[in-house]
Amino acid sequence: MPKIVDRDRYRKELLSQCLGLFAEQGYGSTTMRQIAQGLGVSTGTLYHYFPSKERILEQLVEELCEQGIADFFAQAPVAEAMGDRLRVVITFFVEHFRFYQQQLLLWIDFHQHQQRKGIEQGVLQGVWRRTHAQMVTYLQMPSAQVDFILVFMDGLMLQCLYDHGEGEADWVAQQTELLIGLLDRS
Amino acid sequence: MPKIVDRDRYRKELLSQCLGLFAEQGYGSTTMRQIAQGLGVSTGTLYHYFPSKERILEQLVEELCEQGIADFFAQAPVAEAMGDRLRVVITFFVEHFRFYQQQLLLWIDFHQHQQRKGIEQGVLQGVWRRTHAQMVTYLQMPSAQVDFILVFMDGLMLQCLYDHGEGEADWVAQQTELLIGLLDRS
Amino acid sequence: MPKIVDRDRYRKELLSQCLGLFAEQGYGSTTMRQIAQGLGVSTGTLYHYFPSKERILEQLVEELCEQGIADFFAQAPVAEAMGDRLRVVITFFVEHFRFYQQQLLLWIDFHQHQQRKGIEQGVLQGVWRRTHAQMVTYLQMPSAQVDFILVFMDGLMLQCLYDHGEGEADWVAQQTELLIGLLDRS
Amino acid sequence: MPKIVDRDRYRKELLSQCLGLFAEQGYGSTTMRQIAQGLGVSTGTLYHYFPSKERILEQLVEELCEQGIADFFAQAPVAEAMGDRLRVVITFFVEHFRFYQQQLLLWIDFHQHQQRKGIEQGVLQGVWRRTHAQMVTYLQMPSAQVDFILVFMDGLMLQCLYDHGEGEADWVAQQTELLIGLLDRS
């Protein structure tokens, strides 16, 4: 039994390292050899833990969904004022910016992968809806406004992909403040 | 099999059709054969117009940059009130939603492609900055607010990628109204 | 009728220019486009005069055979002394050194081409035998010695392929003198 | 499917088998598939040992240079009389006739390959010069005469390419005897 736990733990460890690789190169342009090299193992070992390249992508998405917002609630304090709760969300988001950015890119790859295979986009839809529902619960704001916030944060990650090298943190702070300001006033 | 007279015109025609293909499958997962098939030509013809798959991506990005926002200004009426101008922008954006969405996906692919080749991200940075500058000119709003609008629209395109099948138009309308409302009040 | 003569004359003209191309790059590594470019015509025109790449090689070999030693006899004076006749041969050979060198390379290509197609080497054998016979007639020397001379000249062309850039002429003169000297003494 | 232990040894083994293939068909007309088939491996394995077709040719030439005349000296007895030493050389040459013939053809291919790439012919020049120098040392004959011998042997290999099927051995013997006779008398 402990053997299996270890194996699974290692598998997840490898999996999490794949996120960066896929985000950087794109799933389709990343070879199994590159992945193996990136993880510091041989291709043979890679195939011990994952049956195929396809399954790496799929398991990675599944894994991230499980985690997902869970991490946030495990740590997010309950705040009285809505403004405070919004700040909590944004602070958390900013602190894990790279991670969410990589996750975003992964979802795009996964989306294209599903499309290629002619599969319905149910998985990502589910992720998005669960995330949305949980944010509504936490923020206690109208659904449309929560959407607005999430959409904005997606856009923020995208923009940071190809611009704002040095001044990125400042720019993100400026933009998030703008968001908070606008929502406060409403 | 008619002899093409305007070689460059035809090249651009082919190029523009590549956008949809790359957006759907991702650059790395789209084969030259698929591209050729999608364009209704043979692989040989494809190579008659483009020296390599890589150059298709690069030329496509270059081509879209030239066009870029130019299309918008060619058609956008000058409005007195700032609110009207914002509506003009958003209406234009919504009307060309699919196109901008595909362009967004292409830029992500291009970004990863550049990263793979160890090239600086100057091209996309330039595109973004020019777009920003032109929107500032048109909207006559503070730079930060223009950023906010563009970021939001990016996020919108992303979200529509994997959700909102039927009710997409409504949802987009709701969200853009929210944006306009928030900015109006400020 | 004159039309045909013209066409044929032009075909031979093109053909003769192919010799240099094949000799330089090798038949297998020379593309039809390179040939066309080298001849200053389009690939379409090339196919007006030759049905296939293969046939260019074959026609070229055939053409050269017809010419072959004929050119020599058309010009070679009849000399009394055997030594003089040998000098005539060698002088002629040296004067057309590049041509014979290219022809040599062509024959090697042709030899490999025939082998690839599983064809007997009768053509080249025939060329060689006719050449030999004619040289015996002209030089009036024993068959074995004529062979010796021809073999030596083949070797000379080969060596000059990859050495003796500047001092080639001198070296060839030295070696041919050595040949004449050795044969004289016998 | 045994796991190869000595990677470099195996590489050289494969390499040496390429000589015959290139000599028979010519480098440009030999496909990687044919090579793989000829070596009894898959194309994948071929690329596991060689980065490109081009490099096979280049490595093959390099490898043969290293060996080169070394093999001769490893076995050649020291003879007193110059005539005896010449016989040793010629005997060795005749015994390895096919090998030298194939090497000759390879060098022609390599020469054309270098020319195609616009590279100076230094490699082959070097080989030839080293060979020449070593033969001068062994034979203790004047440089010009050694050249004469080597040139003659080159020519001999060439002639045997497209003639003398059955009676080849006899003819070679006759011609080499003629060479020895001529040089003896001088």
Added chain:
DNA sequence: TATGAATGAGTATTCATTCAT
């Protein structure tokens, strides 16, 4: 369990050949 050599189907690219103009 881990390795990396081996495989061959699949990918990008080339090239002899055709054909509408």
Added chain:
DNA sequence: CATGAATGAATACTCATTCAT
């Protein structure tokens, strides 16, 4: 006749996957 765009089979090369060690 001449052209060069178009074709697709063939070529060089890659890469996910397997398997002996």
